[in-house]
Amino acid sequence: MMLMTADLVAVWAEIPTPRGVQEAVLASAYFPVEEEMAPTAEVKAFVEHCQQSGKPWILCCDANSHNTVWGSTDTNKRGEYLLEFISSHNINIINRGNERTFRNALRGEVLDLTLSSQNMSSSVTNWRVSGEVSMSDHMHIEFDMGLFPEHELVFRNPRKTNWELFRFTIEEGGNSPKHPITTKQELENEAEHAELP
Structure with a gap:
């Protein structure tokens, strides 16, 4: 299953694991810079749908929003709105560090976010900004996914x-x-x- 709009693409993926096929929603979004609020109505609807249906998800986005919480050099209104949405919906920010995800000749900034549902956050590790040339003013973001890890149950007999x-x-x-x-x-x-x- 796939959802595609001008600023959001989401794919329902079936992932083979040692415990059988597991399902997750993988998505990419763009938050237009000309909009006053972040995130977009599409992203809000996407998150709320996944939460209501209990589907684990990861969303990689060009948020065009500044907030020192995710490593930006400052905080703007869009960043405040986005952080409020993230906090009120129990969303995890996967970004680590403050390496710039956007770079041009004039400046660099952390504008790209990797977000996830609570039931997906422990499956995403080793988040990093790639040093590889991207042919864009946005850097490649890389991370590892070990979906649905086995949890060893420790107890005393x-x-x-x-x-x-x-x-x-x-x-x-x-x-x-x-x-x-x-x-x-x-x-x-x-x-x-x-x-x-």
Whole structure:
């Protein structure tokens, strides 16, 4: 399935993965500089449709909007409107750093954004501005996609608990940590290095 207008192209992609075919919407958009507001009505409708249907999506766009949040040198009204839309719709900004995505003889600016739904953001890694010549005043944007990664479920099996060590630690204070444990990682580290009585 594909949607195409003058300023928005979206493709419904079926992507083969080790867990079977996964689906995602991949889109590209242009926000005309002459419009006062950003994003366009088309992009708003696209995002709202994907959110209502639960479809994961990535949108790469020439936003023509400045905001220091995504690395611009300043913030303009369009950038304020766009950031408000991004925040109010739980959209992730994938851009990293502040390397200029637009460059001409007079100036450089971060105008190109890569946005995604919450359920897609962890699948996009290694976002970068390419040094390759683009034959345009906009640079190529590159990123890696590892769609729908397998999440390893980590848990402790109570049947494998060393109850003797547990009782000793509680009752005798043996092997107690030198400082209070405040995070899950600290607890894991203490459990890993605990010595038997």
